[in-house]
Amino acid sequence: MESYYKTLFFDFDGTIHDSIHVYYPAFIKAYSYLALNGLVEPRDFTKKEVSKWLGYNSVEMWKAFLPDCPPFHQEEARTIIGKEMQLRLENGDGVLYDGAIETLKYLKDKGYTLVFLSNCGEVTMQTAAKVFHLDQYFDRFECSAQHGQMPKWKILKHMLFDFEREMAIIGDRFHDMEAGFLNDITTIGCSYGYGHIDELHQANKIITSISQLKSIF
Known part of the structure; x- marks a missing residue:
């Protein structure tokens, strides 16, 4: 892949x-x-x-x-x-999933363009980026609060021409699967997250830990 x-x-x-x-x-x-x-x-x-x-x-x-x-x-x-x-x-209460930073570093070192695309608030995004040093890995940060709480699939649609294809979206909820499906890009569902497994029925592939991305990409 x-x-x-x-x-x-x-x-x-x-x-x-x-x-x-x-x-x-x-x-x-x-x-x-x-x-x-x-x-x-x-x-x-x-x-x-x-x-x-x-x-x-x-x-x-x-x-x-x-x-x-x-x-x-x-x-x-x-x-x-x-x-x-x-x-x-x-205050340091945030917790990343095991292997998250190592996986992001691996993908960045392999030359992939990584884009943060979340429904979180803008302050949360900025704070997390600072606390976890995410700017070392992500080339761009976007969240729904920056776009008037626009659905994720619409935000992604507006961004597609800014980046090289082929593309994939990785997430745990139906919002992420919908975003990939409606924009005709590969979807990878994270069964370890907060969504019910049924939400991932549109996923092209399902992973049980973020570290598995290293064997996909």
Whole structure:
């Protein structure tokens, strides 16, 4: 495969970053804010319940999770999550999947163009890039917040002519599979991430660890 592929688009949460370590406490803090304001009933959440929202952009997540919540409070909750994730990343609470950095370095050294393409917030993207030194590996960083929360497949469509073909996209959620399928590029599904395995039915290949990319490319 290596002789054909030039550009690799990477999702971040659930693909490179085991995000639940910073997202879960941020989500709980935002939910507590909503409960204190009488907008929801106080309750406990498991990490598994919360992890289902990883991979969504923040607007679609809150519309799906609490569609009747007033827009002002949805925005406040989004802000709380973003700030808390930034703080926890800066404090060293973020965790990358085993082999992530080694795999990115391997691909970079092989000459692939690596593109960060995530539904995360812009501050989260910038903070993660700084904390994990991701600019050593990625040639470009893009997230949905920079594009008005545009669906990932549309962002990718607008980027295609900026990079060499052939291309592949690597991710763990249906957003990533949809982006690859609708743009006619190879999709690699990450079964170790936060999506249900059924979300990866459009994948051309499924991997169980990020390190397996070294045997593909």
